[in-house]
Amino acid sequence: MDAPACRLYLITPPTLPDLGAFAACLEQALDAGDVAALQIRLKDVDDQAIARAVEVLAPLAQPRGVAVILNDRPDLAARLGCDGVHVGQQDASYGEARRSVGRQGMVGVTCHDSFHLGLETAEAGADYVAFGAFFDTATKPASHRAEPELLTAWQAAMLTPCVAIGGITVQTAEGLARAGADFLAVSAGVWDYPEGPAAAVRAFNTAMQQGAARRTG
Structure with a gap:
């Protein structure tokens, strides 16, 4: 049987x-x-700036098989x-989001x-659910703190994919993948990685593969 997968979800x-x-x-x-996936999450900008970001970034992501997800809108x-x-x-x-993007579009919910x-x-029809924050993060103030056991319980009971988010680094990626995350949503952990974002993607993939291979339950 193939090992379960855990994949990188960039923000x-x-x-x-x-x-x-x-x-x-x-x-x-x-x-x-x-x-x-690549989530375009821009704060305190107008619609024109969001549209420009999508116009520039989507043609880099989508031809590579990377889903482009827009935050909030x-x-x-x-x-x-x-x-x-x-x-x-x-x-x-969720209902408003689904009506906007249709059945073919993806809808994820925090x-x-x-x-x-x-x-x-999940029962309403979301394509994925996101749990977090798992760790402190400067990217977005966190009012809730999730524990890895939540991922394990979710993986044992549900088929809808789960995304772990919040302060995730290369050092913590393996544990979350092992706990049951299907995806790790990462922003600063990639863009601020000391050796650069490309090195971060390689390191995250190695850690996630190791964690998913050790997953139990």
């Missing part, structure tokens, strides 16, 4: 002051190893040709540290 930095430079950095990262995700949208509990509802919330979301 952009919250600001991209030099979109061209980031695009070059992203291209190197995507060519360095397996990446399942189902309306823009549908209009800009993204593969899906990710919504939080204070954003658009479920914090709640198995019950994840269950309700």
